[in-house]
Amino acid sequence: MDIFQAMVLGIVQGVTEFAPISSSGHLVIVPWVLGWNPPGLAFDTVLHLGTLVAVLGVFWGDVIELSKIWLRSFSRGGGADPRATTAWAILVGTLPAALAGYFLEGLFERLFLAPLVVGVFLLVTALALVSGEFLSRRRPIRLGAPDLTGGLLVGLAQAFAVAPGISRSGATISMGIALGLSREDSARFSFLLSIPIILGASISQIRDIAQAGGLDTQGTPLIVGFLAATISGYLCINFFLSFLRRRSLFAFSAYCFLFGLGTIAVWLVRG
Numbered sequence: 001m002d003i004f005q006a007m008v009l010g011i012v013q014g015v016t017e018f019a020p021i022s023s024s025g026h027l028v029i030v031p032w033v034l035g036w037n038p039p040g041l042a043f044d045t046v047l048h049l050g051t052l053v054a055v056l057g058v059f060w061g062d063v064i065e066l067s068k069i070w071l072r073s074f075s076r077g078g079g080a081d082p083r084a085t086t087a088w089a090i091l092v093g094t095l096p097a098a099l100a101g102y103f104l105e106g107l108f109e110r111l112f113l114a115p116l117v118v119g120v121f122l123l124v125t126a127l128a129l130v131s132g133e134f135l136s137r138r139r140p141i142r143l144g145a146p147d148l149t150g151g152l153l154v155g156l157a158q159a160f161a162v163a164p165g166i167s168r169s170g171a172t173i174s175m176g177i178a179l180g181l182s183r184e185d186s187a188r189f190s191f192l193l194s195i196p197i198i199l200g201a202s203i204s205q206i207r208d209i210a211q212a213g214g215l216d217t218q219g220t221p222l223i224v225g226f227l228a229a230t231i232s233g234y235l236c237i238n239f240f241l242s243f244l245r246r247r248s249l250f251a252f253s254a255y256c257f258l259f260g261l262g263t264i265a266v267w268l269v270r271g
Helices: 003-018 023-034 041-072 082-103 105-111 115-136 148-160 168-178 183-212 219-244 250-270
Strands: none
Touching (some): 003 041, 041 082, 041 219, 082 105, 115 168, 148 183, 168 183, 183 219
């Protein structure tokens, strides 16, 4: 992998990790369409670390505050703080995806080699975004974060996004707004929920790299990809939160629908 490819894929990862259009799907389809070699495990790990740094950069204050509140929730009266519920909802919401990744890792790894399946799952993402928007219109909008039950439901949506082509942010944000959260609050919870799952995935990948005996990508592309993912991810989070204050998810649904159809069409032409 050369520096240009590393930069392009880093930007793709940073933008699509947080915009509801599936980072995993894009990292399968973009190299496939352009005829590039698939990024190796080391490069994929570095890109995830870049997006982890990006989301921590935006929500560092929230992470520190929620961590302190969560620890205080073990003391008498500490659980009365409503923000403690948010912290627990994040932990509860992390469990489904963690279990899915652990028990179904082999299945999902095979899906990463199937562009047709990714194209179909992009259509599923498009449907999820539209469904979330329509369901949200039947519920009164409430501010804040989900309760424990809501956190679990958002976490179940996140578990489905382990499959490439199903957007993690799209699935979780759609579930959040379907539960009655505002788009912006749903996105904030989705991004906070991404921190433990990205961290866990990165640790798992680092373990696999160590067992395989080292890196499969040269140092410079790794650095370029990391920086590109971090910067683009940071900018995307801030832009997307601002976007959701005024607009719906329909534009992203249309993008996923067209991108999914285009992927299926290219696969059919190539045979």
